[in-house]
Amino acid sequence: MELVERTPLAASHEYLLRHLAGPLFPRVASVFADEKAVAYILAEPKRRQVWNAVLAAGRRHDVCHVSLENLLVQPSKNLIVAAYGACPSGYLTLLGRCGDLGLPVDFYRFWQGFLADGGCCIRQIAGSSLPLWELYRVLKNLPPELRTVAIAQRFGEHLAASRFVEIVRWMKGGQSDESVWRNVGEQLERGRSPRKILDRMLDDARCPAPYLVDARFRHLGSVKMLRDAGHRFKNCLKLDFTLEEALRGETQFYEWMGEGEPAIVSITNDMPFGWMIGSIKGVGNSDPDVETYVAITDALCDHGVVGRIGVLDMMPMV
Secondary structure (H helix, E strand, O other): OHHHHHOOOOOOOHHHHHHHHHHHHHHHHHHOOHHHHHHHHHOOHHHHHHHHHHHHHOOHHHHHHOOHHHHHHOOHHHHHHHHHOOOOOOHHHHHOOOOOOOOOHHHHHHHHHHHHOOOOOHHHHHOOOOOHHHHHHHHHHOOHHHOOHHHHHHHOOHHHHHHHHHHHHHHOOOOOOHHHHHHHHHHHHOOOOHHHHHHHHHHOOEOOOOOOOEOOEEEOOEHHHHHHHHHHHOOHHHOHHHHHHHHHOOEEEEEEOOOOOOOEEEEEEOOOOOEEEEEEEOHHHOOOOHHHHHHHHHHHHOOOOEOOOOHHHHHHHO
């Protein structure tokens, strides 16, 4: 101990404080400044996380009203109640599972509200296969109707959850009401995978209105119709990149119903110059016979759709 007492001590503990407080450093430093930082640095991690939760509760300028003495002497539950108005069952246990380092402000607020709503218990959270930080990020990316631990585990990570929500909203025209998410939630809870749910929803997705209104051309106006035709004609109509083109309206696909051999006809939007012939293919992407090809091109010509080089394809030639 005598040697320890002779050891020169650092004048500042800011480096350690920054490391332990993480994104909460500005809030933590306003209370545990200068020599007071030692109390924060040496505190038991669980107790430190309670302080973090308290400092995360209000707006940043409210932190200056937090009493250091209260943080040091008050029981953890009393501190949380004073900061949030309630300390839901399991919240202190959850804070004890947060590790050594401070986390973003919203992390502490989210879990306090999540547990206070009563839709989940700490046993479910503790039993999750997802780390607590990743579970938080998955739940934050889900709409309120899907925010359960069981559903979050169906995604595994937050990027998958975010992408799933984006796709569902896109397929619903940019909007999705509560009934849509409740239906999705019921399917996920029954064990259906997110991919299967999207596949089923995608079948019902509609393409933009057809340019060709002609009995000789059957518009493949939904994903289900495109997939069915893709299987019958053994071509790429059932593949994701083709479906995306059709749903965006960049390309329209038709089944030839006129005289001659069966064929799939695609026309491409070459705005502002109208539509042009994309491709005319039979089963297995084979070329139809001459008579069928001529009949199709003549029928397309009736609607002003002809074969030409598109504007974007001409750009490199200029």
